[in-house]
C-alpha cells in the first residue's frame with residue numbers, strides 16, 4: 270500500500286525554492302520532495318504563477334509595449350505540459366538504482382545525477398552513509414538505516430533536514446514514509462528508529478555536526494565524524 274506524504278516544506282521554503290534563493294543542498298531536498306508530492310507540485314505551480322505575474326507587473330515602462338507578448342510568453346510557459354518521459358538510456362537506468370548490501374532502491378528523478386557522484390559507503394552497525402557532492406557548511410548524504418535499527422539519540426548544532434526516500438522510520442515526533450520531510454533545529458533532540466521489516470533510505474542535509482547524547486563517550490566523536 271502506498272502511504273501518502275504528510276510532512277511538507279513550509280510555504281516560505283517553497284517560495285525560496287521557486288525564486289532560486291536556496292543553497293544547492295536544500296534545493297535538492299525540496300526538489301526531491303516535489304518528486305513524491307502532488308500537493309506541493311500544485312503549490313509550486315501557484316507560486317510560480319504569482320512570481321510571473323509580479324515580474325510582469327514590475328516590468329519597466331519602456332517595455333510596456335511588449336507586455337502583452339511578455340504575459341503571453343509567461344502564460345504559455347506555465348501552461349506547457351511537461352514533456353513525456355523518454356525511454357531511459359542505459360546510463361540513466363544505472364543512475365536510477367542504488368545497491369546497498371543485498372538491497373536495491375529506485376531513486377527519485379531529482380536525485381539520480383547527484384547520487385551517482387556519491388562517495389563510498391561507510392557503515393557502522395546497521396547504519397550506512399555516503400556523502401553527496403556539497404558545499405560548506407551544508408553536508409548532503411544518503412543515509413541507510415537497516416530494518417530494526419536505531420540512530421543514536423542526538424541533538425543538532427544547526428539544521429538537520431531529512432527526506433525519507435524508501436521504507437519508513439519513526440522518532441519522538443511522528444512516523445515518516447517516502448516523501449516526508451523532517452526538519453530539526455538546534456532545540457530538537459531525537460532518536461530516529463526504523464522499527465519496520467524493511468530497510469529505510471533517506472537523503473540527509475546537515476548545516477553543522479550532530480551531537481550525540483548516548484553511547485560510550487569514546488564513541489561519540491567518531492560517531493559525529495561518521496555523520497558529518
Ligand SMILES: [Zn+2]
Nearest residue numbers: 277278306309
Ligand atoms: Zn509536499
